Amino acid sequence: MIRIQRLTKGYVDNPVLRGIDLQVQAGEFVVILGRSGAGKSTLLRCMNRLAQADAGQLQVAGIDAMATRDVRELRRRVAMIFQHHNVVPRLSVLKNVLTGRLGYSNTLASLLQLFRREDVALARDCLRRVELEHKALARTDSLSGGQMQRVGIARALAQRPKVILADEPVASLDPKTAHLVMHYLRDAARSLGITVVCNLHQVDLAKEFGDRIIGLASGRLVFDGRPDQLDDIALQRIYDNPAASEPLPPVTASTRCARAGA
Ligand SMILES: Nc1ncnc2c1ncn2[C@@H]1O[C@H](COP(=O)(O)OP(=O)(O)O)[C@@H](O)[C@H]1O
Numbered sequence: 001m002i003r004i005q006r007l008t009k010g011y012v013d014n015p016v017l018r019g020i021d022l023q024v025q026a027g028e029f030v031v032i033l034g035r036s037g038a039g040k041s042t043l044l045r046c047m048n049r050l051a052q053a054d055a056g057q058l059q060v061a062g063i064d065a066m067a068t069r070d071v072r073e074l075r076r077r078v079a080m081i082f083q084h085h086n087v088v089p090r091l092s093v094l095k096n097v098l099t100g101r102l103g104y105s106n107t108l109a110s111l112l113q114l115f116r117r118e119d120v121a122l123a124r125d126c127l128r129r130v131e132l133e134h135k136a137l138a139r140t141d142s143l144s145g146g147q148m149q150r151v152g153i154a155r156a157l158a159q160r161p162k163v164i165l166a167d168e169p170v171a172s173l174d175p176k177t178a179h180l181v182m183h184y185l186r187d188a189a190r191s192l193g194i195t196v197v198c199n200l201h202q203v204d205l206a207k208e209f210g211d212r213i214i215g216l217a218s219g220r221l222v223f224d225g226r227p228d229q230l231d232d233i234a235l236q237r238i239y240d241n242p243a244a245s246e247p248l249p250p251v252t253a254s255t256r257c258a259r260a261g262a
């Protein structure tokens with residue numbers, strides 16, 4: 001579903017991604033861990049062209065994400081969830097979810113907020129998946145932070161994406177709410193067969209929810225394994241990485257997750 005090869009991306013004299021190789025299978029729930037500034041957000045942003053990578057190869061949901069001219073189609077297939085849920089506070093919950101359908105409608109219909117009946121049914125189904133259907137007509141700003149992020153998840157689902165990229169989706173929530181929101185994200189993605197790549201800074205959540213964990217340090221992949229393989233040595237590798245200029249040892253066979261076909 002995602003195939004990344006030798007991907008690099010820098011800003012002026014700051015090399016942010018230094019040659020990332022990664023393959024993600026359809027339906028996998030992958031968590032990316034790494035210190036602030038490691039390049040996690042940049043990697044996600046390259047995948048849906050919020051940022052343009054410099055070199056390498058990047059196939060996402062059947063699209064060459066570096067070269068495609070049809071960014072709209074890429075973003076239909078690849079939904080994004082952000083830390084600050086990006087919902088429109090004064091709109092109803094249902095309308096916020098329906099904005100996930102805008103990538104499928106023409107400009108005039110979008111401007112007039114004309115939604116098809118089947119889109120409304122789909123939006124309600126997505127709200128049901130995050131157990132917020134009863135809030136469909138409420139103003140979104142009457143919801144709690146955790147509920148708003150569930151609206152963000154429902155909106156992403158309403159896009160009918162192949163891939164969801166979640167950039168620290170629970171960073172601003174208390175631990176209990178964060179846990180609940182991760183549950184909704186994982187269960188919905190799993191039941192719909194959606195591939196998820198999720199940046200997190202909470203190691204415990206990564207271990208609980210990730211099928212697979214990727215560690216990024218200074219723009220390099222320094223860990224790729226199952227949650228039970230994320231031991232102290234691996235965490236040191238991810239969080240206490242040497243100075244960015246020093247070459248890191250390659251990921252070893254013991255840290256790489258053995259997976260068929262990857
Ligand atoms: N738009 C940008 N312009 C310049 N530098 C950026 C931009 N976005 C990110 N960076 C830099 O790239 C590095 C990695 O950032 P980021 O991908 O946000 O890391 P993370 O998400 O792991 O915290 C940081 O040094 C950051 O300052």
Ligand SMILES: [Mg+2]
Nearest residue numbers: 040041042167
């Ligand atoms: Mg980030």
